[in-house]
Amino acid sequence: MSDYFDLSGKVAVVTGASSGLGADAAVAYAQAGADVALLARRIEKLNEVKAVIEKLGRKVIAVGCDVTNEESVKAAIQTVLDTFGHIDIVLNDAGIAQGGGVEDLSEEAWDRSFDTNVKGIYLTSKYVIPQMKERGYGKIVNIASVNAVIADKEETFTRHAYNASKSAVLGLTKGMACTYAKYGITVNAIGPALFESEMTAGTLFKSEQFLTGYNHLNPTGRPGKKGELNGTILYLSSDASSYVQGQFIIVDGGGALV
Template identity: 75%
Template sequence: MADLFNLAGKVAVVTGASSGLGADAALAYAEAGADVALLARRVEKLEAVKAEIEKTGRKAIAAACDVTDEESVKAAIAQVMETFGHIDILLNNAGIAVRGGVDSMTVEDWDKSFDTNVKGIFLVSKYVVPHMKEKGYGKIVNVASINAVIADKADVFIRHSYNASKSAVLGLTKGMAASYARYGITVNAVGPGLFESEMTSGTLFKSDEFLKSYNYTNPAGRPGRQGELNGTILYFSSDASSYVQGQFVIVDGGSAIV
């Protein structure tokens, strides 16, 4: 059974790998036996993650990549292929959360959400999928959010563009899954609830009132801890999920239970 989760010989590409859930997942891939290509805009932070991965004995590269820019993505994936020769796993993790409702946010902020959270997945997948199709194998995991299906209810944390863009990730995941299954490629999505990360530490985790309310209404009574998303990501990234397509698994301690 353990062999189903063994990623030895695999190459994983992780976007948004410079910190938070992306960096955690990249290290989990390495610990499961994969070599890892780390993609993000902040190369200096990627180098720190790269060093941690290399301590496990696995290979890693740090590639500068802005997922909203096609030429940047194209160059980064070319660098991965030149280094490793193949790509087996893609974790589309890069994302942002812009605060504001439709009556208050700017068009620029709305577009920023969709450019990163949706267009970013499109562009990276555009340049990775052909390599997976040629090999006849691939595991794509898109990071959506609990907020794809559950709205923020505290006025101070309204994020309409985040809700909409993460819902779009689910639609894109289903479409990709249906189209690429015949090529031996699985495409699934994970939906983190509240985890402390670079995105949330300066907002949600700064509000004692919000955390108290969250902990009270969450069946687990707490936010997610570092590493608690990795099991689901590894499941979708390994042969343990070889016949699983277009699915969305929420990892939130029970907040979305209805």
């Protein structure tokens, strides 16, 4: 069974790889045997993750990339292909959590949420899928959110653009899954709940009121811990999920149970 999760000889691309869940996943890919391409805007942070992966003996590159800009994405993917020759896995992790309700959100903030959380997946997939189709193999994993299907109940943390954009990720995932299944490409999504990361450390984790309420309502009684998302990511990125297509796996300690 361990062979199902062996990523030796695979090349994984991770967007949003400079910190948080993306950085953790990139290291997990390397530990499973994959070579890794790290994509994000902050090259200095990428180089920190790169150094960790190099110590594992895997080939790794750090590529500056703005997933909201088509030319940037196109150039980044070409750099990966020039370096490794092919791409087997893409983890679309780049995302932002813009706070505010529709009455308060500026149009710019709304657009920024959709550009990063949805357009970023579209652009990355656009330039990766052609060579996956050519090779008859590919694993695309999109990071959505449990908030794609449930809303934030605490008014202080209203995030309508986040809710809407992450729901859009699910629609895009299903559409891509249907279209590209015949080419040997699986497309699935993951819905994390609260995990400590650079994005949440300065917001949700700073609110004792929010954390108390979250822990009380979550059957597990706590947020997700570092590394607890990696098992699901590796499952959807490996041949263990060869017949899993267009699915949305929530990783939330049971918080969304009804």
